[in-house]
Amino acid sequence: MIRRKFEHTLDDLYETEGVDACIIYRIDGIPITVRTPRDSAILEVMFWLEKQIKHVLRNMDKEGLKATTFDFKNHQILLTPSSRSTVLVTIINPQAHQQLISIEIARAKSIIHNCVS
Secondary structure: OHHHHHHHHHHHHHOOOOEEEEEEEEOOOOEEEEEOOOOHHHHHHHHHHHHHHHHHHHHHHHHOOOOEEEEEOOEEEEEEEOOOOEEEEEEEOOOOOHHHHHHHHHHHHHHHHHHHO
């Protein structure tokens, strides 16, 4: 039941207008669950993220950040730790409705935190 809720939450976030992909990574950079189109540009971002997650999280912790955003080619990447062991990554179109997506990310983060913790 928890796994279903986890998957359903990611599906809901992925269906938000302007969200191009959403991924739950372990803090070591291994993807756990992925919602993405078969798009080589998105896959390129994912491969970059796998190599950078640990470094980015370490810097976020050092600076006291709760989330961070990167611009990568034609996408914005929003990293939000969702539990002690997971990170929610949302890849969005830069022209997307930022406030709506932020609300959906916060909702998803809360649900994921409750499922994993």
